[in-house]
Amino acid sequence: xxxxxxxxxxxxxxxxxxxxxxxxxxxxxxxxxxxxxxxxxxxxxxxxxxxxxxxxxxxxxxxxxxxxxxxxxxxxxxxxxxxxxxxxxxxxxxxxxxxxxxxxxxxxxxxxxxxxxxxxxxxxxxxxxxxxxxxxxxxxxxxxxxxxxxxxxxxxxxxxxxxxxxxx
Amino acid sequence: xxxxxxxxxxxxxxxxxxxxxxxxxxxxxxxxxxxxxxxxxxxxxxxxxxxxxxxxxxxxxxxxxxxxxxxxxxxxxxxxxxxxxxxxxxxxxxxxxxxxxxxxxxxxxxxxxxxxxxxxxxxxxxxxxxxxxxxxxxxxxxxxxxxxxxxxxxxxxxxxxxxxxxxxxxxxxxxxxxxxxxxxxxxxxxxxxxxxxxxxxxxxxxxxxxxxxxxxxxxxxxxxxxxxxxxxxxxxxxxxxxxxxxxxxxxxxxxxxxxxxxxxxxxxxxxxxxxxxxxxxxxxxxxxxxxxxxxxxxxxxxxxxxxxxxxxxxxxxxxxxxxxxxxxxxxxxxxxxxxxxxxxxxxxxxxxxxxxxxxxxxxxxxxxxxxxxxxxxxxxxxxxxxxxxxxxxxxxxxxxxxxxxxxxxxxx
Numbered sequence: 001x002x003x004x005x006x007x008x009x010x011x012x013x014x015x016x017x018x019x020x021x022x023x024x025x026x027x028x029x030x031x032x033x034x035x036x037x038x039x040x041x042x043x044x045x046x047x048x049x050x051x052x053x054x055x056x057x058x059x060x061x062x063x064x065x066x067x068x069x070x071x072x073x074x075x076x077x078x079x080x081x082x083x084x085x086x087x088x089x090x091x092x093x094x095x096x097x098x099x100x101x102x103x104x105x106x107x108x109x110x111x112x113x114x115x116x117x118x119x120x121x122x123x124x125x126x127x128x129x130x131x132x133x134x135x136x137x138x139x140x141x142x143x144x145x146x147x148x149x150x151x152x153x154x155x156x157x158x159x160x161x162x163x164x165x166x167x168x
Numbered sequence: 169x170x171x172x173x174x175x176x177x178x179x180x181x182x183x184x185x186x187x188x189x190x191x192x193x194x195x196x197x198x199x200x201x202x203x204x205x206x207x208x209x210x211x212x213x214x215x216x217x218x219x220x221x222x223x224x225x226x227x228x229x230x231x232x233x234x235x236x237x238x239x240x241x242x243x244x245x246x247x248x249x250x251x252x253x254x255x256x257x258x259x260x261x262x263x264x265x266x267x268x269x270x271x272x273x274x275x276x277x278x279x280x281x282x283x284x285x286x287x288x289x290x291x292x293x294x295x296x297x298x299x300x301x302x303x304x305x306x307x308x309x310x311x312x313x314x315x316x317x318x319x320x321x322x323x324x325x326x327x328x329x330x331x332x333x334x335x336x337x338x339x340x341x342x343x344x345x346x347x348x349x350x351x352x353x354x355x356x357x358x359x360x361x362x363x364x365x366x367x368x369x370x371x372x373x374x375x376x377x378x379x380x381x382x383x384x385x386x387x388x389x390x391x392x393x394x395x396x397x398x399x400x401x402x403x404x405x406x407x408x409x410x411x412x413x414x415x416x417x418x419x420x421x422x423x424x425x426x427x428x429x430x431x432x433x434x435x436x437x438x439x440x441x442x443x444x445x446x447x448x449x450x451x452x453x454x455x456x457x458x459x460x461x462x463x464x465x466x467x468x469x470x471x472x473x474x475x476x477x478x479x480x481x482x483x484x485x486x487x488x489x490x491x492x493x494x495x496x497x498x499x500x501x502x503x504x505x506x507x508x509x510x511x512x513x514x515x516x517x518x519x520x521x522x523x524x525x526x527x528x529x530x531x532x533x534x535x536x537x538x539x540x541x542x543x544x545x546x547x548x549x550x551x552x553x554x555x556x557x558x559x560x561x562x563x564x565x566x567x568x569x570x571x572x573x574x575x576x577x578x579x580x
Contacts, residue, residue, distance in 0.1 A: 017327045022367050024349035028332055053349070066351040066510075067332035069291040085253045086452055086500040087410040087486055123335065123504050124253035124452075125292050128408065128484075129416035135292060142294040 003048040007033055011052065024053050027063055031070050039079075039139040040071040068122070069137065076111040076118035077164055079137040080153075084121045087128035096132035097121060099150045104157070116164045117157055172396075172404050173380050174420045176264030185306050188267040194312050196386035197274045202318050209279035213382065215390035217402030222247055222338070222375030223450065223481040225401075225470045234362035235280045236370040243371040244277045244285040245347065246379055249331055249338040251290055253504060254451035254484030257406040257418050258376035262289075262296050265380065266303045270326060272379030274312065275386060277324050280372050284325050288343050291332040300328050335508035339556050340373040342510065353512040354556035377406055397423035401469035401480075409435045411487035412442070428464040431487055442489040446573070449473055450481025452501045453561035455568040456494065477568065494569045494576040499527045505562030516559030519550035523566060530577070540577045544570050 004011050010033055018025040027049060034045035041064055043057075050057040064070045071079075082100065084093045097108065097119075104112055104119060111118040127133045130146035134153075145156065171178050181187045188194070200209050214229030235242060246269075250258040261269050277285045289297050304326050307313045315323045329347055336342045337352040344366050346352035365371020381403060385393050394402045401423035407430055410416045414436035421430070427447060431437065438444055444464065448454035455478040457463055466472055473480040488497060506520040526543040530536075547563040554560050570577050 017329070019367065022348065025329075025347060027349040028330065028346070031332070032330065055349075062351055063349070067291070067334050069333040085504055086497060087254045089500055090411045090486070090488070090492065091416075122333075123507055124251060124255075126250050126256040126259050126290070128254055128256050128410035128486075129418070142292055144292075144295075 002051075003030070003034055003045055004052055015052075024055055024059075027053055027055070027060060028067075031060075031064065035070065036139045038074065039077060039137075040074050069142075077116050077138060078160055079118045079120055080134050081120045081122040081125075081137060082134040083123070083125045083127065083131065085124040087124070088131035088133065091128075091131035093132045096148070096150065100153060103150060103154055114161065114164070116161050171420055172384050173261060173268070173377065173406060174264065174418065175268065182268075183264065183266055183303070185267065185303075185310055192387060193267055193383075194271055196383040197271050197278070197312065198318055200275050200278050200386055201320055201322050206279050206281055209275065209386070212390050213279070213385060216385045216393040217390075217397075218378065218381055218385060218393065219401065219470065220375055221377035221381075221405065221482065223252070223453070223479075225480070228374065228378055231362065231374075232276070232280050232372055234360065235372060236363045237281070239363070239370050240281075241284070241369055242280050242282040243366040243369060244273060244280060244282045245340075245343065245366060245371060245373045246273050246285065246287040247338060247340065247343060247373055247375045248287050248289040248293065248296075249335075249343060250293075250376070251335040251338050252451035252453060252482055252484055253501075254410050254448065254486045255408050255482050256410075256484075257408050257482075259293065259296065260406075260418050261376055261380050262293070262300060266300055267307070268383055269376055269380045270300070270303060270307060271312075272382040273326055274324055275382045276372060276374055276379055277326075278322060280370075282372070283323050284327070286347060286366070287326065287328045288337070288347055289328060289330055290337070291330050294330065297328045297330050304328070334510070335504075336510045336556075336558055339558065342556070343373065344371065351510070353510045354558075356555065398467065398469040398472075400471040405468075405483050407468070408482075408484045409487070410484070411448075412439045412489040412492070413437070413487050414439055423469040424467045426465050426467055427459075427485070430468065430485060431464070435487070438487065438489050440489075442491060444487055445490045445492065446488040446494065446497075448478075448486040448488070448565070449483065450479050451484035451486065452504050453481060453557075453564060454478055454484075454486070455564045456572050458572050494573040495527070495530060498565050498569045499531055501565045502527050502562065505558065509558060509562070513555035513559065515550045515553040516555070516562065519546055519554075519559060520562050522546050523562070535579060537578050540570060 014026050014029045030049045034041045046060045050060050132148050133146040136143045176182050210232045218228045219225045331337050334352045337346045341355035342352040361371040397403045407419045419434045444459040447457040457476045457478050502523045506524045509516045509520045511517045547566040
């Protein structure tokens with residue numbers, strides 16, 4: 001089903017934020033909408049957005065490729081995006097990341113075999129005073145987890161796994 | 169002293185509209201719309217000496233006065249793309265004291281004749297955007313946003329817009345491109361946004377902290393504002409303190425506070441009692457300041473920090489102690505900028521790439537002085553050649569790191 005058919009109310013609400021003659025501005029919120037269910041944006045969804053906004057699918061693809069929070073491939077249900085930038089690294093983020101890799105049994109950029117968590121290193125998330133920290137991205141949005149320890153993180157992963165099992 | 173910006177630390181529930189109203193909320197906006205001409209608002213802000221808090225430090229009222237009154241409509245865009253490594257102040261304002269920020273957006277909009285304003289938040293501030301949407305709806309309900317405000321002909325709508333993970337969108341012309349639904353790549357200037365901004369119309373882009381200063385300036389006046397801070401840098405600033413300090417966090421202090429006060433009095437000193445080796449006062453974009461007693465006793469304001477060979481920028485003070493080697497620090501900053509370069513201009517796109525190759529090779533053990541010279545050379549070749557400040561910023565730590573801490577790079 002097309003995006004406009006599946007989410008008529010949301011599409012209308014998004015378009016209402018911008019002048020009708022500049023509806024292209026809606027491409028970013030529409031991409032988030034397209035990412036909601038699967039956590040990534042399909043080719044069909046890109047075409048839907050192009051049709052809604054009267055732009056080419058290439059234009060839409062260029063936006064997906066430019067911004068790091070849009071994804072065009074299926075990965076883990078949750079993306080655990082750990083900040084390893086300078087201020088966090090001065091407070092132990094690299095060691096935290098290493099230890100997470102060891103505990104999850106994966107490398108940075110990989111997904112756990114059960115498909116629940118993809119571990120990623122990202123740049124500054126404006127939480128430099130609460131390192132180590134990460135954000136959890138799923139189709140539903142983003143949540144910050146700050147002042148984290150490896151134990152607390154693994155507890156969260158267990159909870160996510162249980163929740164994930166229900167979905168399956 | 170009570171807080172001017174971080175008022176949620178003094179007043180519980182100030183994010184609630186009734187509590188905010190009880191504490192003087194929206195009186196400044198009411199006063200501007202019902203009793204002041206737009207130009208008068210600009211004059212007060214000019215007289216207050218308020219300078220842009222996003223990093224450039226440009227006088228806010230002067231920026232507004234450039235708005236082109238021959239072309240309409242006008243727009244205001246609030247820059248909430250806070251992404252500089254070491255900066256986390258706008259986030260606290262929007263989470264804790266959102267209504268004062270939104271009132272600031274409203275005052276700026278009235279001053280430049282805008283009937284629509286956008287708050288551009290970095291994509292990671294997803295939950296903050298939802299929160300602001302709720303606050304905006306409450307303001308509409310209470311009659312502070314919408315048509316014919318306070319019985320006048322002035323109308324205003326505020327909308328939030330989420331970015332999606334791109335540091336470059338904090339640069340104001342890249343932000344406008346992004347808001348127009350394009351890749352966030354900076355425009356060639358001039359023309360500046362005040363003439364050719366959002367949708368080609370005159371636009372003012374102001375940082376969240378800048379805008380949050382407006383309600384108290386209108387309420388208490390320009391002279392009151394200038395009683396705080398220094399002659400060069402009026403008012404208060406939120407210093408984001410991070411790195412190897414005991415108590416990192418945001419500290420709202422008058423300009424002119426010294427590095428020593430910030431790090432030791434407010435930040436609790438350095439972890440494990442180590443000495444401060446270097447300070448980066450403007451996040452990853454910063455030059456390194458070699459810390460000594462004289463430096464620590466230096467006042468933090470725009471002009472004085474410049475005498476130390478650095479810029480105060482957004483006042484994101486990263487503290488580095490003597491356990492940290494500067495080559496490791498610039499490895500972090502170079503990879504940050506390489507990742508965030510938008511790819512539009514060659515010096516930045518290629519320069520950050522080659523700097524990353526060189527710093528990796530230097531750190532892989534094959535340390536050679538020739539590579540240090542080459543890295544310095546690449547950085548200097550980039551300077552003054554990039555389309556926007558990002559490329560320039562990427563070289564600051566590299567050049568000053570190698571020049572001011574040669575022992576961390578060169579073999580004897």
